Amino acid sequence: MDYGRPVSDIADTSQGFAFGEALYPLGGVYGPLTGRYLCILLVHEGQVTITSDDTRAMLDEGQCGIFYNEHIYLAEFEIKRRVRVSWCEATPGNLPEAVAMRVRGGSAGIDISERLDTLIRIGVDLGSAFGANINAFRNALGEAVFHAFFHDARMWEQALQMPRPVQTAKQHIDDYFADDLTVAGLASKAGVTPQHLISLFGKHLGVTPIRYLWQKRADRSQFLLLNTGLTIAEIAYQCGYKNPFHFSRQIKQRYGVSPKEIRARGGYRTPAELRELSKFTGRKSGLTVKGRSELHGQVQGPKGGDAQRRKDP
Incomplete structure (x- = not known):
């Protein structure tokens, strides 16, 4: 279709x-x-x-x-x-x-x-x-x-259309991207050698398993930055980064800006930040809470x- x-x-x-x-x-x-x-x-x-x-x-x-x-x-x-x-x-x-x-x-x-x-x-x-x-x-x-x-x-x-080993490893990354994953561990779970798994990922996804893992972590991190009030440190640890510094460096490499800049360019702001912003703009701050035929x-x-x-x- x-x-x-x-x-x-x-x-x-x-x-x-x-x-x-x-x-x-x-x-x-x-x-x-x-x-x-x-x-x-x-x-x-x-x-x-x-x-x-x-x-x-x-x-x-x-x-x-x-x-x-x-x-x-x-x-x-x-x-x-x-x-x-x-x-x-x-x-x-x-x-x-x-x-x-x-x-x-x-x-x-x-x-x-x-x-x-x-x-x-x-x-x-x-x-x-x-x-x-x-x-x-x-x-x-x-x-x-x-x-x-x-x-x-x-x-x-x-x-x-993906070979079963790629499906298995990819799904494991999707489900457990915050864990300490390795190519060897993913290959073992997929039932192939690490080198064969790297080759299969490159052929069908265009990236290595570890590159896909970091992409998954970065994408989830960006979502949390834009849609939650979690601190940068909380997001870093929740998404599998070693520490906030490591997180900031990786995010800047991927998006070209720091986590703080991502959030400042239109993401989530806490009520306190909105009040502070209104002092300088002179505007009232608004806070939106998301919650057959x-x-x-x-x-x-x-x-x-x-x-x-x-x-x-």
Whole structure:
């Protein structure tokens, strides 16, 4: 599937997006829905089998997928097991047949990323509130969900093309980048020699395992600098650097500026810093704290089920 395609080529963005969640304590069935339908479905607990026209796909706990149909959509939730799902849905756009076929046979069984889960959670939490601003926010959020899914799907497909040793070592770095990792240790976990692992990383990722490790640490550090109030020392140790001096030197080598400069150029500022800044600017400081549609009728779960939809006005 062409994941670089604009969302407006797949979803009718003029009709807006909607978010929902449902809990089926004992499994059950939802549907069949008739007519055209498009959604990104996340399975948080249990197992779900989706029939979308003549295509069937199974999603396990912790997986997600995109589903598009012209005629029939049916969700079967594993019987006698608690199943919890959430979703973002839309009206399909006027897809050319070639594009429709690629979406129909699109990605399912991708691991749910924290980014995608967070975006859909924000959408669900908006509930049925409406108004010009919140509608625009909900629809922008819907487009962001589709872009995030396409990004995750592209990364997933690229990972499938990597040899197993690269996947294993890369995942270990992603999960434990703050630990004291070595090429020898990564190679042992991947079941290859250190030299072979270096060669595989160079071929498929364009960097050595250690270079990838430092990139991961630096990227996480930058995120914490821009989005949290952690001190530079706390970030340094949390991301696997030996000390704050080592951290500052590495960050400057990668980004060309120090951690303090990264933060000062538009990142996080503590309330005390904002008050201090307002003394010199004469401005009041502001502090921001972050914290289905009924396209096809009501959700119906099995007896005892608790299913809920959010309507996009």
